Amino acid sequence: MALDADWTRRWIELVADRVAERKAELSHLDRDIGDGDHGENLDRGFTAVRSRLADLDADATPGAILKLVATTLISTVGGASGPLYGTAFLKASMAAGDAETLDDRLADVLAAARDGIVARGKAEVGDKTMVDAWTPAVDAAAAAPDAVAALAAAADAAEAGAAATEPLVARKGRASYLGERAMGHRDPGSESTALILRAAAEA
Amino acid sequence: MALDADWTRRWIELVADRVAERKAELSHLDRDIGDGDHGENLDRGFTAVRSRLADLDADATPGAILKLVATTLISTVGGASGPLYGTAFLKASMAAGDAETLDDRLADVLAAARDGIVARGKAEVGDKTMVDAWTPAVDAAAAAPDAVAALAAAADAAEAGAAATEPLVARKGRASYLGERAMGHRDPGSESTALILRAAAEA
């Protein structure tokens, strides 16, 4: 399997499908320790992404597709996750450049995405944010023998990272206002990160 | 038994006791077809009456006592029942004049009270108001052989009159806003009238 433009489209469409399916679940996680809109926010964004993807040139590169995702998320999601995921996809598209496939640079693309989030949001691992899913995923991808294995390893690591946010006290985002009351709840952004990376592995 | 000043005081104090006891019940009747404050209103009034009674000259006549009740109710009750009961006691005090007892004029005193209510509120029998308790009571008192019998007859007639308001549609007061939805509920003012007249019979 080549991580080419077709794959990139399949990936993004699968994300859009899964966000729509799991919208209520994501918002529910956010209701527990945030403001209850994370699923709505991402669904608004990926619904817009899906419709704009249809208008994109048939020969658009993976990088161009990722850039479209970035600008669409930035201009439709709002909230914390909009600029964070927007920046992530923007930096990913820059790392993708105008390559036809991402096979040779997947780990760099993921690392660029994560670095973008950290640059904007200033969160560290353990702060109970989406970074807790991204960073183990980036590390797992870097250690994997090839791109396909990297995708699977990233998805597994992101899911484990999301689960590992449950016992934590948050230090960034709305959940940080709750102090110890955030303990026992999974961070919604880490869960949506796991969703995005699992979709990448299955696309 | 003479309907003298002592009796008048006992009567009014018994009314104050019973209104306090049955405050919630009266307000509950008012909640069904009015605004739920009839018990509160009367309790506020008769609590004030009780305390002012204590300050009244020991040799005050029945008429003077009734006048104190009237002015106190007018200045403390508010709502519809304040001016109506206030006027009733005011007219009653005028009919009592400076007589030492009401034995020879009880029916006139009650009729004066009822006439005062009708003059202010313009309600007729059947309009589902306190007049539906007062008018049969006045009639029964007029037909009774003596004052003691008149009190008992008035109380019985007022209670029957109050009960008879239940099937009616109201044409005065707040219950009139409800149209047929007032049917099946007893008018709170007719019930408090029955309370007042029963207390007179038992004082």
Add this chain to the structure above:
Amino acid sequence: MKKLINDPSKVVDEAVAGIAAAHPELRVIVDPPYVIARGDAPVQGKVGLVSGGGSGHEPLHGGFVGHGMLDAAVPGAVFTSPTPDPIVAATKAVDGGAGVLHIVKNYTGDVLNFETAADLALAEGIEVESVIIDDDVAVQDSLYTAGRRGVAGTLLVEKIAGAAAERGDALAEVAEIARTVNANVRSMGMALAPCTVPHAGEPSFDLGPDEIEIGIGIHGEPGRARIAMEPADAIVDRLLAPILDDLPFASGDRVLLFVNGMGGTPLVELYVVFRRAAEVLASHGIQVARTLVGSYVTSLDMQGCSISVLRLDDALTELWDAPVQTPALRWGR
């Protein structure tokens, strides 16, 4: 019952004390019975305006005391008309020699207590006129009822008559203008959820989770019909139809559209209601020339709204636009 109160029987006392603390420009008698008056009352040579009624409708009436509106407000117990004494006291306090207008919502208790007060004031040599407000179209057949209730239209009467008094109109003229406003305004309200009177401790009526009450008054009285929950647009249509039919309003009319919250409903919902109401009026060729949106004539914590429509002419419009400076309504100074 969860409320920001202390002793349920002290709500009015403490709220009046709060009004006094929050609005030092008013002169508030903070011992019962209460009077909330303009700081500069009596204004010599000006007709004084007094209104009042049960508490629980805040900011009505105390929030409308000030330049260009009421000279004094008399708050009774919750949902209970004040007694004559404080009405007389207010009347005396605001009499600047040009007489006093009583603005009375049409409820038996309010009418009777203001009647007695007017008699007593007259006996003390103060000229008093009374205007009875009955703008609520929910009460249908006025021949067989205590008559229509005075609801949110009261605010419009107070503002416009207040402006007339402020410009120096005589008592008869101010009263006439107040009656003109009353004759040209129609209102109707609804509740999503009832209110809870503090000392009662339970809701004033019961509503199922999918029921709403149409035609409610402002005293927690149940309304004219209980129906299944509907979208806001359908509710607006249901409130506006009897309002428009009643006057009737006609194509070409210029109106003031007032969407009022009942106390527990947030502004964002009132704007959703306003949007539809303006749309419906436009579709009837009725021009919305002036607007008001907010919780001004409330019923404690009731959730719901009322809509009032006032037919304007140039004279009323000018008086509406005139400066007003009160805690709850303020412009032009």
Add this chain to the structure above:
Amino acid sequence: MKKLINDPSKVVDEAVAGIAAAHPELRVIVDPPYVIARGDAPVQGKVGLVSGGGSGHEPLHGGFVGHGMLDAAVPGAVFTSPTPDPIVAATKAVDGGAGVLHIVKNYTGDVLNFETAADLALAEGIEVESVIIDDDVAVQDSLYTAGRRGVAGTLLVEKIAGAAAERGDALAEVAEIARTVNANVRSMGMALAPCTVPHAGEPSFDLGPDEIEIGIGIHGEPGRARIAMEPADAIVDRLLAPILDDLPFASGDRVLLFVNGMGGTPLVELYVVFRRAAEVLASHGIQVARTLVGSYVTSLDMQGCSISVLRLDDALTELWDAPVQTPALRWGR
């Protein structure tokens, strides 16, 4: 969920349309993404003020657009910061050549989206300064959190900075005044009952019939502690203690006391709260020189209140008193 709405996903669209219909003096872009601007924007030579944030806090921010306050407000989806595009559009629309001040409540989403917008506006040659508002003392340890939240104090910043811009202060000066207000205001809120976000359809948190939530934000977030229901006076004491400790306020201070309703709480209760708050401040020797009571910075239909205290000096007092003419705050013209 009973609300005066139609489609839960259309609440903001319809409310913005209602704002446009109710306030023809504003210039409202009624197609998403929305911008609510002064009718006379851009005012040449004047610093433009732009604020915004998630919807559901009405009248914040759209109700504070007008002379002497904001030049434009950018409403996002319910409780969701707007995206950069409409912030940039608003910034351009109000730039009168003197630069634009962004007033941003301290939430990660708001900060990030305004940051991007400021970068984009700068790239188009507009000078932008940003002020982050973080007045909420409920969030205790700012080193280990996203920092304090911006809550009701935002209104005070918008009013005072708006007056500075209106009198012709330069961008740096207006920003400095906004930061001074933020540095001198502290707020804390509580809920008797949570709000229900329309598209969620269920309350934002669960509260038992005898529980209240202390230290809530304005986005339906649960607060800092859940305690048993208390009388209003005890609640006020609980809210004021950390406010007074934090700045700290001291005997002799002159302050503005702002009691704010959360959307579902009636004014009469806010006055009960105000009374006690004024009493407590007096007992600390703090002089309440200016007051504000009402539901201005809300959280949909949440029941509850917040208290804000701003330390005043003569300069801030003069700016607070300066004329303002917006849908929700108006005096002096």
